[in-house]
Amino acid sequence: MSSDDVGAAENADEGPDEAALAVRDTALEGVDGTPTCTICPADADFYLHEAGRISTFVCWEHVSPYAAAVNGTPEDADRPIAVPLPSFR
Numbered sequence: 001m002s003s004d005d006v007g008a009a010e011n012a013d014e015g016p017d018e019a020a021l022a023v024r025d026t027a028l029e030g031v032d033g034t035p036t037c038t039i040c041p042a043d044a045d046f047y048l049h050e051a052g053r054i055s056t057f058v059c060w061e062h063v064s065p066y067a068a069a070v071n072g073t074p075e076d077a078d079r080p081i082a083v084p085l086p087s088f089r
Ligand SMILES: [Zn+2]
Pocket: 037, 038, 039, 040, 041, 042, 058, 059, 060, 061, 062
């Protein structure tokens, strides 16, 4: 749990999973206590991220509808990534 992982993006061959975990961990460090869902009061289970557009936390119930909602433009079909939080097991 280091806070010095920002340079991980330079490892381009690590794949999106490593990058996703890095941005998730960075976002988690900015949260005071337990992150909660952006839609309901539940504890968050996933971190939703799309570069430059989305950076938020959602519970398992809302991760899919939220992704669909932000994916409303067909020309912009890239879906945000949903990274499970360490507490979601
Ligand atoms: Zn929710």
